[in-house]
Amino acid sequence: MTERLYNQDVYTKTFTGTVRSCTEVPGQEGYEVILDRTAFFPEGGGQYGDIGTIGGVRVRDTKERDGEVLHYTEGPLQEGDTVEGEIDWKVRFSRMQQHTAEHILSGLVHGRFGYQNVGFHLGDDICTMDFNGPITREEMEEIEQEANRAVYEDLPVHILYPPEEELQKMEYRSKIEIDGQVRIVWVPGYDRCACCATHVGSTGEIGQIKVIAMMNYKGGVRVTMVSGDRALLDHEKRERDMKEISAMLSAKEDELPEAVRRLMEENEDRKCQIIELQKRMNELKVQQIPEDSRY
Incomplete structure (x- = not known):
């Protein structure tokens, strides 16, 4: 082997x-x-x-x-x-950041609601987690803040290989039944989970944890997250988009929500005007039809 x-x-x-x-x-x-x-x-x-x-x-x-x-x-x-x-260390380290961040978020969700992470995918751009119960956006924002406190605390990430007797007494998350030696990833105060993958040595190396999307999924919720270098790239992209939209609307960045609302209201008004004009046009067309041909 x-x-x-x-x-x-x-x-x-x-x-x-x-x-x-x-x-x-x-x-x-x-x-x-x-x-x-x-x-x-x-x-x-x-x-x-x-x-x-x-x-x-x-x-x-x-x-x-x-x-x-x-x-x-x-x-x-x-x-x-x-x-x-x-x-390829750049790729590996990014995956280590994402995976450790997933443990922290999943541990917090499990501790607060008792939900299990029943689906996890760590792609090259994003990380998705499927929880088997509902979570509101407000609740997820609170969990995200707690997760980032774990990052700021720069806690050690422990890798444990407990003997069977000790494992039987230990509380930990596990998605599947595991044969042989169980490997435990432990973030003190946040999560203890059986996992075979690679993780950072301390939570500070994650940099930042950011939830970027949520959707209802199979009676629960699917959460999309980025962390570390991916969180920075996400921030940079959003900033570029904000500047471009700001220029297009001739509005300061902190005034964009109000500018978009005004644009939507103006658009709605124009739609109403168009409907009225179309209605008036149809009426005029009807009036131009000879009376003996209207029926």
């Missing part, structure tokens, strides 16, 4: 390993590579597998099968060679 270096130190960016096998993937332009040790995290826990390079060859995905970590590369590697691997 592959030795998983990310479980020893999640901040391992480069490493050396020996190529145990390299096989061409049928029907695809690529290869499936197994090393004796790796820092590449395979897809799991709602998080995509790492990308990067091994021996200078690009790794475009990482998955797990039968206890082995499978690296999907764009080119072949020689079995028996010792190679250097490097994960």
